[in-house]
Every structure is written in C-alpha cells, then in structure tokens.
Amino acid sequence: MWVMTVDQQGSQVVGDRVDAFLTEIAPYIASPERRAGVVRPFERTVGDEVQAVFADTALVVELTLHVLRLGGWSVGIGGGEVDEPLPESARAGSGSAFVLARAAVEAAKSRMRVVPLAVRGTDPDAAAEAEGVLMLLGASAARRTAAGWAVIDALTAGDPGLRQEDVAARLGITQQAVSQRLRTALWSEELAARPAAARLLSLAAGTGEDRDVRATPGAVRTPERS
Known part of the structure; x- marks a missing residue:
C-alpha cells in the first residue's frame, strides 16, 4: 500500500486551506478511472494536514504531480504494509506505510528542497530513486507557462x-x-517517465505487481506527434 501525507505550507500566514483542498481533490479522485485505486480518500488528520491510502502507484504519481501543481503543500509518500483490517478512517490506520509517510512528509518540508516532496519505502534505494524521478517531473512541470x-x-x-x-x-x-x-511543456516526456516513477514506487513498497504500475485509464493521454 501507499500512504500520501500532505501538509500545508505557511498556514499561519495564508490561513487553513485544508477544506478547500478536500473540496478540490474529492471529485478528482472520485472519477471512475481513478476510484478503483483509492483505498481511503483524503481526510484531515491533524491541524493542516491530510492523508490518504492508495493501491495504485500510477494514481499516486498522478496525484503527487497534481498536488505539486496546486502549490503550497509538502507531499510525503510512504510505501509499505498497512495493518489489517484497515480502519474506515485513514487517520486511524497503522503500519509501516503510515510511519514511512510521516517520515517522508517531514523530509519534504526541508527548505533545502526545491520540490517539496519526499518518498520513503520498505526498500530505501527504490524509494530514493522514485523520489528522484518525481522531483524531476515536479520541477519540469513547475516551469510550464x-x-x-x-x-x-x-x-x-x-x-x-x-x-x-x-x-x-x-x-x-x-x-x-x-x-x-x-x-x-515536455508533456510527452512527462508521460513517458510516469510509468518509471510508478514502478519504482511499487518496488519501494516491496512489490513489483504490474497492476500497480499501469497508467490510470483515461487520466492522461500521449499527444500526437506532428
């Protein structure tokens, strides 16, 4: 499983944006092509932080880039086990994926990071590689007009x-x-790199199942070449 912990930046200055985030993200992940990969949807955990649980790394990649585009959020991704049965509320969940997501979001808050993102996993090397690919994708997207x-x-x-x-x-x-x-915008290049990030996330959590790394159907499209 993969847990995303997302923490608001500068809430003391701009105010609490969690409710607006949840309102914006709910229909995005409720679409039929994405819903199957959502184990527990985003909800407020504590303060200005939200958390969700996913079973699809392609969706995790897509959502990570979407949240980075929104701006003002630090994103931590933890890949590992979750204790079963998983509670109805993500904030009540436990297991290594939750612990690793907590460590990841704390690392993502570092002022040394241009892209406020970190990945931690059962396999630290794969997690570091997934983080590297996602950071490059996030940095590239940030330069788009x-x-x-x-x-x-x-x-x-x-x-x-x-x-x-x-x-x-x-x-x-x-x-x-x-x-x-x-x-x-390097859109074709981003689409080509997303599966690599998804596969590395899968390996970071100790699984290499193909179903976890397929592109989310209908979510993105490779542009035609002229």
Missing part, C-alpha cells in the same frame, strides 16, 4: 479521442501552436 497548461488541460479534460486539432479549435489557436506548446 499558463499557455502550456491550457493546452494540457484541454487535452486531458476532454474525450479520450480528442485530437490536437480539436484542442486548437477549442482554444482558438493553430494546431502548430498546440504542438509547440506541448513540446515546450
């Missing part, structure tokens, strides 16, 4: 068969502009 995100959002929010020309028509730009923005 609003124009780049607009194309990515239009491409991923529409019908699975949506083409670049459809996105261009929707945004009122040329297909060449769509292609250029995707290249500049």
Whole structure:
C-alpha cells in the first residue's frame, strides 16, 4: 500500500486551506478511472494536514504531480504494509506505510528542497530513486507557462479521442501552436517517465505487481506527434 501525507505550507500566514483542498481533490479522485485505486480518500488528520491510502502507484504519481501543481503543500509518500483490517478512517490506520509517510512528509518540508516532496519505502534505494524521478517531473512541470497548461488541460479534460486539432479549435489557436506548446511543456516526456516513477514506487513498497504500475485509464493521454 501507499500512504500520501500532505501538509500545508505557511498556514499561519495564508490561513487553513485544508477544506478547500478536500473540496478540490474529492471529485478528482472520485472519477471512475481513478476510484478503483483509492483505498481511503483524503481526510484531515491533524491541524493542516491530510492523508490518504492508495493501491495504485500510477494514481499516486498522478496525484503527487497534481498536488505539486496546486502549490503550497509538502507531499510525503510512504510505501509499505498497512495493518489489517484497515480502519474506515485513514487517520486511524497503522503500519509501516503510515510511519514511512510521516517520515517522508517531514523530509519534504526541508527548505533545502526545491520540490517539496519526499518518498520513503520498505526498500530505501527504490524509494530514493522514485523520489528522484518525481522531483524531476515536479520541477519540469513547475516551469510550464499558463499557455502550456491550457493546452494540457484541454487535452486531458476532454474525450479520450480528442485530437490536437480539436484542442486548437477549442482554444482558438493553430494546431502548430498546440504542438509547440506541448513540446515546450515536455508533456510527452512527462508521460513517458510516469510509468518509471510508478514502478519504482511499487518496488519501494516491496512489490513489483504490474497492476500497480499501469497508467490510470483515461487520466492522461500521449499527444500526437506532428
């Protein structure tokens, strides 16, 4: 199992944003293609911190990048065992995955980290490698322009068969502009690297099951090459 512990940054300055986070994230993880990977949804644990439990590393990767995009949160991922039966509430759970997620989020708060993210797992080497890949993906995404995100959002929010020309028509730009923005945003490169991060997370928790590393159906789409 994989536990995500997410802690708000600077709550004393900007105020408590947990309720807004839970409102934003609930429909995102409730979609049919993501729901199967959610063992326990996000909920407030203590103070300005939230926690959730997942059985799908592809979803963990996707959610990690989504939370990093929101900004203002430190993300800790713990991969390991959970004590069964798992309580209905994630905050009442126990096991190595919970302990490791706690250690991870504390590490993620370090001011030395450009990307506020850390991974801890039963296999420390695999966890460190997963962290490295996720940090690179997060750093790359942080450099995207609003124009780049607009194309990515239009491409991923529409019908699975949506083409670049459809996105261009929707945004009122040329297909060449769509292609250029995707290249500049390194979107294809991110999609190519996500499975590697998911597989490393699987290994970090002591499992290499293929079902845990498949891309979440319908969640992301590889853009067409012009």
